[in-house]
Amino acid sequence: MLKVLPCAAALRRLSLACGGLPRDCCGVRLYALPPYNRSVNPSALRMILVSLVTVVALSACGQVVDQTPTPVPTLALPTPRATLTPRPTPTLAPPTVVSPREARPTPTPVIYTVQEGDTLIPIANKFGISVQDLIAANNNLDATRLQIGQTLVIPSGPRPIAQPGQLLPSPTPAPYQIRGLNVYRTAAGSLECLGEVFNPGPNALTSVQLQITLLDKNNQALLQTAFYVALEVVQPAQASPFRVLFTDPPPTFEKFEVKALRGELVDPKNRFTQMRITRRDGKQEGAVFKVTGEAQNTDTVAATRSRIIVTTYDANRQVIGYRFLPLSETSIAPKATISFEMSLLSAAPTVADFSVSVEALRP
Numbered sequence: 001m002l003k004v005l006p007c008a009a010a011l012r013r014l015s016l017a018c019g020g021l022p023r024d025c026c027g028v029r030l031y032a033l034p035p036y037n038r039s040v041n042p043s044a045l046r047m048i049l050v051s052l053v054t055v056v057a058l059s060a061c062g063q064v065v066d067q068t069p070t071p072v073p074t075l076a077l078p079t080p081r082a083t084l085t086p087r088p089t090p091t092l093a094p095p096t097v098v099s100p101r102e103a104r105p106t107p108t109p110v111i112y113t114v115q116e117g118d119t120l121i122p123i124a125n126k127f128g129i130s131v132q133d134l135i136a137a138n139n140n141l142d143a144t145r146l147q148i149g150q151t152l153v154i155p156s157g158p159r160p161i162a163q164p165g166q167l168l169p170s171p172t173p174a175p176y177q178i179r180g181l182n183v184y185r186t187a188a189g190s191l192e193c194l195g196e197v198f199n200p201g202p203n204a205l206t207s208v209q210l211q212i213t214l215l216d217k218n219n220q221a222l223l224q225t226a227f228y229v230a231l232e233v234v235q236p237a238q239a240s241p242f243r244v245l246f247t248d249p250p251p252t253f254e255k256f257e258v259k260a261l262r263g264e265l266v267d268p269k270n271r272f273t274q275m276r277i278t279r280r281d282g283k284q285e286g287a288v289f290k291v292t293g294e295a296q297n298t299d300t301v302a303a304t305r306s307r308i309i310v311t312t313y314d315a316n317r318q319v320i321g322y323r324f325l326p327l328s329e330t331s332i333a334p335k336a337t338i339s340f341e342m343s344l345l346s347a348a349p350t351v352a353d354f355s356v357s358v359e360a361l362r363p
Contacts, residue, residue: 114149277356294339297336307359
C-alpha cells in the first residue's frame with residue numbers, strides 16, 4: 001500500500017526522531033531545528049523554510065513508499081529439452097558361414113586315340129556326340145590335321161540337340177530312309193544304338209543329321225541327342241551307317257526312336273573325287289569278320305584322304321557293326337586301283353551280310 005507524507009509533517013517527524021543530530025534520510029542531510037527565535041526576520045525565515053521545503057520536497061516529499069515488499073524475482077528454470085528415447089541397439093547375429101557346395105566328382109574324361117582312317121564324323125558318332133562338341137573339347141581342333149596316334153578328349157554323355165554352332169534342322173529334309181535299327185548293352189553297361197540311312201533318290205545328300213530319343217515304358221522321353229551319319233556324302237542308292245553310344249543310360253529306358261533332322265542335296269563333284277568298289281570279299285574268322293577288296297579312282301583328278309567304310313548286318317538286316325579305314329596315305333591317281341583289307345568286331349557273333357563304301361576328297 002502506498003502513502004504520501006505532507007512536507008511539514010514529514011520534516012517535523014524527522015527532526016524529532018533525529019534529536020537534533022545529523023541524520024541521513026533518503027539521501028538528504030537533516031538537522032534538528034532550533035527553538036523558534038522571534039527576533040529572526042520573518043522574511044528571512046520564510047525564505048529559509050521555503051528553500052528547505054523545496055529541497056525536501058524535491059528529495060522526499062514526492063517519493064512513493066511502497067510498503068509491499070518487492071517480490072523476489074522468480075528465476076525461470078530452463079525448459080527441459082525433450083529426452084530422446086535411445087533406440088535399442090540391434091543385436092548383430094553372428095555371420096552365417098555359407099558352406100561351399102558339395103564338390104561333385106568330376107567325370108573322368110574319355111580319351112580316344114586316333115587310328116588309321118579316322119575322321120571326326122565317325123569318331124563323334126561312335127561316342128554319341130556332335131562334331132561341334134568334339135572340336136570344342138579339343139581346343140577348336142582342325143579336322144584336316146588329324147594324325148594317327150593323336151589323342152582326343154571325348155565330352156562325357158550326349159548333349160541336347162539345341163547347341164550353339166550346330167546346324168539347324170532342315171525345314172523339310174531331303175527324303176531318305178532310316179533302317180536297320182539295333183540297340184544293345186555293352187559289357188561296360190553303356191547303351192549302343194546302331195542303324196543306317198539309305199538314299200533312294202537320284203541326288204547325293206550331305207549334312208545328314210538324325211536325332212535319337214530314349215523312352216520309358218510310357219513313351220516319355222528320357223534322353224535325346226543329335227548326330228551325323230558316318231559318310232560325309234551319301235550317294236544315290238547308297239547307305240551310310242551310324243552309331244550312338246550312351247555311356248550312362250537312364251535305368252528306366254525301355255525303347256528308343258530315331259527321326260530325321262537334316263539332309264541337304266549336294267553335287268559331290270565340287271569336293272569329292274569319284275571312286276567305286278570294284279571287288280569285295282568277307283569271311284568270318286572266329287569273333288572277327290575280315291573284309292578284303294579293291295577300290296578304283298574313276299575320276300579325272302587324283303583322290304586324297306580316301307577311306308573305306310564297312311558295315312555288317314545280322315540275318316534281319318539290322319546293323320551290328322561298322323568300321324572305317326584309310327585307303328591310302330598318298331593320293332590315288334586317276335583310273336588307278338588300290339586294294340584294301342580290314343577286320344572288325346560286331347555286336348552279334350555271326351555276320352550275315354556286309355557292305356563297303358568308299359569316299360575321297362579332291363586335291
